[in-house]
Amino acid sequence: MAVPVESVLSGAPKGSGPLAVYRHAVASQRLLSDPAQAVAAERLQSLWQKLRHYDPPARLARKTLVGRFLRRKPVDEAPASHLHGLYLVGEVGRGKSMLMDMFFETAEVPRRRRIHFHAFMQETHRRIFAWRESNHDGHDPIPPLADQIAEEAILLCFDEFQINDIADAMILGRLFEALFERGVIVVATSNTAPDDLFRGQPGRDAFLPFIAILKQNLDVLVLEAAQDYRRSRPDTEDTWHVPLGAEARTALDEAFAQMTEGEAVAPVSLQVMGRTLPVVQASHGVARFSFNDLCARNLGAGDYLAIATHFHAVVLDDVPRLTPDNHNEARRFINLIDNLYDHRVKLVASAAAMPDQLYAEGDGAKAFERTASRLMEMRTEGYFELPHLT
Ligand SMILES: Nc1ncnc2c1ncn2[C@@H]1O[C@H](COP(=O)(O)OP(=O)(O)OP(=O)(O)O)[C@@H](O)[C@H]1O
Ligand SMILES: [Mg+2]
Known part of the structure; x- marks a missing residue:
């Protein structure tokens, strides 16, 4: 059963933490009961409790001499422990x-932010770049x-x-150390345990201090929940057409005609960071691409x-089986599906x-396991009912 987070959060008791929300969702049968999840909810609850109204003063700007001096003073401790948060690791779904x-959603912390880690890193690199542009000292x-x-x-x-x-890898160690010194609390989800981060990559030794x-x-909490909940609901939509061939093509032609409600199909151009991305077939908020259009060319996030923000549905022809030689195509496909999934774009594909x-x-x-799990969820009726997030 894949349940959209929005619906799980709704109707939960006000003013209580994640444990009550979780219990409420189980009691009202919106979630299946899962002991490992209940343990994780308890850990999150104790962090929630410690953080109630946590709002250490932001430190003085660095520009003045006094500001620079104050920087050397010990900063506010995170409440009641040396711990600065929780790292939730586990298999997909x-x-x-x-x-x-x-x-x-329940944290009573005035200044808080939830962000996809990949987006945070892109923003971080942009900020460092901008800082270097304006500070040449x-x-x-x-x-x-x-x-x-x-x-x-x-x-x-x-x-x-x-x-x-x-x-x-090179900037994270020092950045996180500085954030923890400033009392920042971090909660993260990941498919990779800290000890396995960046494993097997060149330059890993320099990365070990960050771990x-x-x-x-x-x-660090390993969430050994009972199952991949994205897979537990039988798919009801006819959205993934296997194998490739004339039959699959006809099915996609029909799906595209149905979703565009018979309106005229025309090319459109999207503006992406000063460039133009041509979309050959589009109509009615639906675009049709081949796998090669999107993943065999040098496109990026x-x-x-x-x-994902422009179209509420995508029809994707001819997803092939990928081999180790196709790792670039695989990486782009992972990225494509992450974006479509995050924006709740509906997908019909032949593969x-x-x-x-x-x-x-x-x-x-390994990262592709998440993609496969997401693709399974994207086939369910529950997913098809979700609104497109632009
Ligand atoms: N106990 C449960 N009962 C029913 N559905 C559940 C339960 N737990 C999670 N789900 C649903 O399963 C889906 C997957 O959950 P979620 O996205 O949180 O997984 P995840 O661990 O973050 O996976 P990934 O590693 O791929 O990001 C969601 O739609 C969620 O609502
Ligand atoms: Mg997740």
């Missing part, structure tokens, strides 16, 4: 994001950046914590985001195999 959202950008982030939000909830990139900082500051069997081995095959 176990309810990590759902539990984090229950915590985030060679000063370290990390302390002012940490000040800025801590001023915006003292509680940061990161969905899908993952390190893919040496550029991220130590994470483990020192965050309580910005393009997929533009598609060489079921999602599970599309990319069994190769770089990023």
Whole structure:
């Protein structure tokens, strides 16, 4: 049973924390009871309790001499412990994001922010770049950046914590250390345990201190929920057409005609960061692409985001089975599906195999498990009923 978080949160008792919300959802049969989730909800509850009305003063700006001096003074401790949050790790579809959202929505912390970790990293690189553009004196950008982030939000909830990139790995250790020093509380969900982050990547040794900082500051909880809840509801929509061939093509032609309600199909252009992304077939908020249009060309997160916000449905032809040689296509497809899923875009596709069997081995095959799980959820009636998020 895949249940949209919005519906799980609604009707929960006001003024109580994530545990009451979770129990209420189970009692009202919107969620199946799961002992491992209940344990996680209890841990989140105790963090919730400690953080009630947590709002340490933002520190003085760095610009003045006094500000620089004050920076050296000890800062406010996080309440009642050295712990600065929780790292929730587990297999796909176990309810990590759902539990984090229950915590985030109920947290009585005035300055809080929930963000996809990937988006946070992009923003961080942009800010460092901007800081370097305007400060040519060679000063370290990390302390002012940490000040800025801590001023915006003292509680940061990161969905899908993952390190893919040496550029991220290099700044994260110092940035997180600075954030924890400033009393920032972090709650993260991830498919990867801290000890396995960035494993097997060149330059990992330089990254090890960051893992130590994470483990020192965050309580790591492995969520061993009973099942991938995205898969537990039989799919009711005829949205994933296997195998490839004339029959699948006809099914997609029909789906496209039905969703566009017979309106004229025409090309459109989307503007993405100063570039133009051509969409050859579109009508009525629905676009049709082939897998190669979107994943065999050098498109990136910005393009997929533009598609996901502009169209409420996508018809995707000819998703092939991917091999280790296709790891770039696989990476783009993961990114595409993450964007479509986050924006609740409806997907009808033809493919060489079921999602599970599309990319069994190769770089990023582990991350692809989440994609497969999401694709399964995207086939359900529950998903089709969700509104498009623009
Ligand atoms: N106990 C439950 N009963 C019914 N549905 C559930 C339960 N727990 C989670 N779900 C539903 O399962 C789906 C997947 O949950 P969620 O997105 O939180 O998983 P996740 O652990 O964050 O997965 P991923 O690692 O892929 O991000 C959601 O639609 C959620 O509402
Ligand atoms: Mg999640």
